[in-house]
Amino acid sequence: MGIKGLTKLLNDEAPGCIKEAELSSYTGRKVAIDASMALYQFIIAIRSGSEGFAAQVLTNEQGEITSHIQGIFNRTIRMLTNGIKPVYVFDGKPPTLKSGELAKRMARRQEAQSKLEAAESVEDKEKYGKRLTRVTRKHSEDAMKLLRLMGVPVVQAPCEAEAQCAELARAGKVWATGTEDMDALCFRTPKLLRRLTFGAANKQPVMEVDYQKAIDGLGLTYEQFVDLCILCGCDYTDTIKGIGPKTALKLVRTHGSIANVVRSLDKKKYQVPAGWIKGSNPAPSAKPDEATEGEDGLEGEGASNKENSEKNESAPPESDEKKKAEDAEKADDA
C-alpha cells in the first residue's frame, strides 16, 4: 500500500493533524501493530558482521533465521516496561486487487535474484540480498508463538493487517495503530503512531497523526479522502500520468468525488488507465459499485475485483469481533 506523498501533503495542507510527542506520553495506551511489517524490518536490519563482509542475518544451528525473534522480543519488552500495551496483528490473505502490483514486485524480485548471482562486490551482494528478503509463514508463526508465551495478545487478520488494526482502534479495543504505513488512515484509524521505537539514543520523537484533524484540515469527507488516496496512487490501482498529490487534492476539492474528477478530465491530456474502477477502493465502507470510465476495459478483471473488495469489506468486522474482544481482555489482565 502506501499512499505516495501523503505525509508531505498532510504536512503542507493540514498541518494541525500531525504532532510529535515523547514516548512517555503514551504510557497506559493499547496500540495495534502490524506484525508483518515489523518482522520484515527486523529481518532486514538485525544482522551481524560488518566492514568487508556481506552482513548476515542471525540464525540458529539449523540455519533458520532468528533475527525477527530478537527484534520482537526486545521491542515488546521495551513497550511493556514503558507501559505501552501492544496488540500484534498478523496479515491474512492479501486482496487480489493487488495482483497487478504483486506481479511487478515478483519481476523486480527475480531481477534482484539474477543480479545477486552475478554480483561481484560485497556491497552489491548485500544490496541484492536485502532486496530478496521476505517474511515467510514460518517467521510469522515463530513470532506468534513467542508473543503468546509472553502473554501478549495476537490477532490474525482475515486480510490486511492495516485494516484490522484500524478496526480495532475504531472499536475502541486499542487507542491507536502503530505503523509506518500511512494506509491505516484510509481505514480510518482515529490515531496513527509512527516511529514507536526504542533506540537507546532515540533518534526522533513519536509522530502522531489524528485522522479527524487530517480530513478536516484537508476539507474533505472520508469518501473524498479515499478518492484522493486513489488518485495519488496506491497499491490497488495504476495512477493517472500527470496527476500527483497536489493536483489530486485540487481536483477532489473542486469536483467532489473521483467519479466527477474522471468525468471532467480532459481525456486527451490525461490517460485514464483501462479498467479503472471507481468504487473499488480499499476502504471498508466504500461502495464497491459504479462502472469504469475507461474505454477498452478488461471486463474479467473488473468483475473479480469487485467480488474481492466485497469480501474485504464484510469479513473483518464480524468474523473477528469475538477474537478481538478476547485478546483485548487478555491485554487488560496483563
Place this chain on the structure above:
DNA sequence: ACTCTGAATCAAGACGTA
C-alpha cells in the same frame, strides 16, 4: 521562474560497554 510529477535509490533494531 516556478511547481509538480515520476523514476531511481536507499535505509530500515536494540543492547551493553567503553
Place this chain on the structure above:
DNA sequence: CTAATTGATTCAGAGT
C-alpha cells in the same frame, strides 16, 4: 498451491 513493505530523498524533465 503460492505469494507477502514502505517512506524519504534526490534529481531530471515536463508543464504552467
Place this chain on the structure above:
DNA sequence: TACGTCC
C-alpha cells in the same frame, strides 16, 4: 556517543 554483539 561509538562500536561490537545478538544466533
